[in-house]
Structure formats: C-alpha cells, structure tokens
Amino acid sequence: MKLAILSCSPKCYSTRRLLEAAKHRGYPARVFDTLKFSIDLEAGVPDLHYRGREVGNYDAVLPRIGASITYFGTAVVRQFEQMDVFTANGSTGIGNSRDKLRCMQILSRHQIGMPQTTFVRNKSDVLPAIERVGGAPVIIKLLEGTQGVGVILADSVKIAEAIIETLHSTRQNVLVQKFVAESRGRDIRALVVGDRVVAAMRRTAQGQEFRSNVHRGGTTESIELDEAYHDAAVKSAQIMGLRVAGVDMLEGNDGPQVMEVNSSPGLEGVEQATRLDIAGAIIDYLAAQVDFPEIDIRQRLTVSRGYGVAEISVPAGSEFVGKTIDESGLAELDINVLTLYRGTTVIPNPRLKRALEPGDRLLCFGKLEAMRTMIPEKARKKRQPKLKSLPKSAHTPA
Numbered sequence: 001m002k003l004a005i006l007s008c009s010p011k012c013y014s015t016r017r018l019l020e021a022a023k024h025r026g027y028p029a030r031v032f033d034t035l036k037f038s039i040d041l042e043a044g045v046p047d048l049h050y051r052g053r054e055v056g057n058y059d060a061v062l063p064r065i066g067a068s069i070t071y072f073g074t075a076v077v078r079q080f081e082q083m084d085v086f087t088a089n090g091s092t093g094i095g096n097s098r099d100k101l102r103c104m105q106i107l108s109r110h111q112i113g114m115p116q117t118t119f120v121r122n123k124s125d126v127l128p129a130i131e132r133v134g135g136a137p138v139i140i141k142l143l144e145g146t147q148g149v150g151v152i153l154a155d156s157v158k159i160a161e162a163i164i165e166t167l168h169s170t171r172q173n174v175l176v177q178k179f180v181a182e183s184r185g186r187d188i189r190a191l192v193v194g195d196r197v198v199a200a201m202r203r204t205a206q207g208q209e210f211r212s213n214v215h216r217g218g219t220t221e222s223i224e225l226d227e228a229y230h231d232a233a234v235k236s237a238q239i240m241g242l243r244v245a246g247v248d249m250l251e252g253n254d255g256p257q258v259m260e261v262n263s264s265p266g267l268e269g270v271e272q273a274t275r276l277d278i279a280g281a282i283i284d285y286l287a288a289q290v291d292f293p294e295i296d297i298r299q300r301l302t303v304s305r306g307y308g309v310a311e312i313s314v315p316a317g318s319e320f321v322g323k324t325i326d327e328s329g330l331a332e333l334d335i336n337v338l339t340l341y342r343g344t345t346v347i348p349n350p351r352l353k354r355a356l357e358p359g360d361r362l363l364c365f366g367k368l369e370a371m372r373t374m375i376p377e378k379a380r381k382k383r384q385p386k387l388k389s390l391p392k393s394a395h396t397p398a
C-alpha cells in the first residue's frame with residue numbers, strides 16, 4: 001500500500017505518528033500539504049497536481065483536514081475519490097461531520113442518544129427554543145467550533161438570549177443545546193477505526209471549566225467502554241461515513257449522549273492516555289481495506305435508467321408476511337433484497353429461505369416502478385415535491 005497523508009501540519013504529533021507507523025510497517029508513505037494541490041478537471045480524466053507536478057499513483061489517502069480549510073480540503077479528497085483512490089474518510093463524511101448541526105441532523109433519525117438540540121434563526125423563536133431544551137443553564141454552540149472554542153454555558157435564560165442575539169447579529173449560526181448536568185466537566189472520546197473502538201478515554205475538565213477538551217486543560221484516563229457506549233460510537237461513525245473518527249459522548253443518566261463526530265481526531269492525548277499504538281491500528285485497517293474504495297452508489301446508478309435503491313416495508317397484514325423472500329415474488333418483479341432490517345437487527349444479503357415478519361424493512365435494488373407501491377405511505381407523502389409538472393415532451397421515459 002502506497003499511502004498519501006494529507007495534512008497542513010507535517011510536524012504535528014498525529015501526522016508524524018501516522019507517517020512513522022506506515023513506514024514501520026514497510027508501506028511507502030508521504031505527507032502532502034493539502035493546500036498545495038491543484039485540482040484539474042477535464043472530461044474523463046480527473047487529475048491532481050502537487051506543487052506543479054503530477055501526483056504519482058497512490059493506493060490510499062488518509063486525510064487530516066483541519067476545520068479552517070474544510071472547503072479546499074474536502075475538494076482535494078473528492079478529487080482522489082473521482083480518481084478511484086481509496087480514502088480513509090470520504091469528502092461527504094468529512095463535510096457532514098464538520099458542521100455540528102449537520103452531524104446531529106444526520107444522526108437524529110437513528111436510535112443514538114444525543115443532547116436535545118434546537119436550531120433557530122428568528123428572534124421570537126429563541127426563548128421557546130431555550131425552554132424546549134430544558135431552560136437555563138443551557139449550552140450555546142457555534143456550528144464549526146473545535147477544541148472547546150465556541151461552546152458556551154449560559155447560566156440564565158436572559159444571558160442565553162443576549163448571547164444568541166449577539167451572535168445572530170454578527171451572522172453566526174448557533175445551536176441551542178440541553179446542558180447535560182450529570183456529565184458536567186466530563187466526557188468520553190472514543191476512537192473508532194472501522195467497525196470497532198480501538199481506544200477510549202474519559203476527559204475531565206480543570207476546576208470550574210465545564211469543557212473537558214484536552215486543549216482546555218482537560219485531563220485524560222484510559223477506560224474500557226461498556227457495550228452501549230461502544231455501539232453508539234461505532235454506529236455514529238458509520239452513519240457519518242467515517243472509517244476513522246473521534247466520537248465525543250457525554251455520560252447521561254440514560255446512557256451515551258453523542259455530541260459530535262470528529263473526522264481528524266488528534267492522536268496525542270488518546271495515545272498518551274491509553275499507551276496504545278492507535279496510529280498503527282489506523283494504518284493496519286487501511287491496508288486491509290484498501291481494495292474497497294468508496295463507491296457513490298447514486299452516482300453510479302444514474303446509468304441504469306429506471307432502476308434504483310428503495311426501502312420497502314412489510315407492514316402487519318402485508319401479503320409478504322409469512323412468505324420467504326423466495327416466495328414473495330420480488331425477484332420476478334426484478335427486485336433484489338440487499339439488506340433486511342428487523343428491529344435493531346441488520347441482516348445483510350438475507351437468504352432466500354428467510355421468512356418475512358411484520359415490521360420488516362427491506363433495502364432493495366430494482367425496478368423503481370415495481371417498488372413504488374411497496375414504499376410506506378407516510379414516507380411517500382413526505383417526499384411529494386410541490387413542483388409544477390414539466391410539459392409532457394420533457395419527460396424521459398423510465
């Protein structure tokens with residue numbers, strides 16, 4: 001595996017450790033300054049230049065994109081994706097996790113604990129928003145802060161309102177979030193690599209500080225995660241589409257409360273706290289996965305007109321209940337079942353002999369027209385676009 005590490009700070013601990021771990025394992029590796037790439041676009045030949053020269057062939061890219069260069073950095077990663085180079089974290093995952101609102105929106109449809117959060121813009125919506133998340137003390141957060149900067153704890157509703165109003169007047173968007181008091185000054189950082197947590201630490205803030213970030217002076221201790229925390233961390237990283245992630249969780253009374261998912265987690269604090277070779281674990285994982293670059297399914301499917309992916313449901317009383325997938329007749333309708341979701345269980349490539357139960361959901365690839373009536377009524381209604389229909393001639397036949 002020939003590895004390209006993208007980083008604007010080649011001397012920082014994490015970059016040095018990753019380079020060292022790759023070389024130690026005999027993989028040729030080089031650190032590229034993310035901002036020194038040129039992205040060249042031409043039909044059929046997506047290309048990249050680095051300091052005026054063509055970038056050689058690399059098998060894998062490990063992006064370490066800082067918050068200050070998200071736009072350019074994700075553009076470089078996206079270009080590697082177009083060139084079919086395996087990227088440890090994809091451009092979409094990095095972009096989505098960078099923005100705390102976007103991250104929480106994406107996680108919120110899944111069963112993952114999170115502090116109650118609202119996002120408002122209108123002045124008259126601010127007070128009700130603070131009240132909805134439980135009133136003061138309340139957390140106010142900038143969407144793209146890091147290292148604890150941009151996270152404020154407001155003691156009273158009046159102060160909270162004033163802070164939000166001030167930030168809005170300077171065109172800053174902010175989240176209003178429930179203060180998880182039982183976890184005050186304490187949180188958990190889980191380092192996820194692939195489908196497991198390779199290291200976890202509890203961070204504890206200093207003195208009166210409520211933010212436990214290492215950059216705010218937080219102290220660290222290595223911990224073993226129980227199952228709920230382990231699963232919340234892995235699921236969050238996977239939903240965000242990140243193979244390498246630092247998941248921050250508060251310890252709520254009802255279990256883990258995910259606050260954010262970091263796509264370029266720092267390695268220094270966690271390696272020191274746990275004494276584990278996390279850089280090595282990342283490199284080993286990449287070497288094992290390098291043959292499977294990200295495929296943007298929607299992008300690839302545009303060539304198969306009339307076919308697509310849809311989730312169909314098996315409600316109680318459905319004709320499918322009690323039948324096996326084989327007997328359901330889906331195959332005859334040109335529909336393949338890719339994954340079966342049953343409660344919290346996920347069954348990839350379900351066997352044809354598996355019987356369907358009420359409440360099952362099937363992720364299918366097939367003829368869209370044949371799947372139309374099988375999509376749950378509510379989901380279909382929600383997606384009805386409120387657009388005027390095009391003149392008949394403009395329709396492309398499916």
Ligand SMILES: Nc1ncnc2c1ncn2[C@@H]1O[C@H](COP(=O)(O)OP(=O)(O)O)[C@@H](O)[C@H]1O
Nearest residue numbers: 115139145146147148149178179180211212259
């Ligand atoms: N809702 C909350 N309740 C209690 N503490 C919080 C809450 N949100 C953040 N914190 C504290 O502030 C720290 C920074 O918040 P976080 O959302 O992770 O932002 P950053 O990107 O700056 O690390 C957390 O590690 C935690 O200690």
Ligand SMILES: [Mg+2]
Nearest residue numbers: 147148248260
């Ligand atoms: Mg954090």
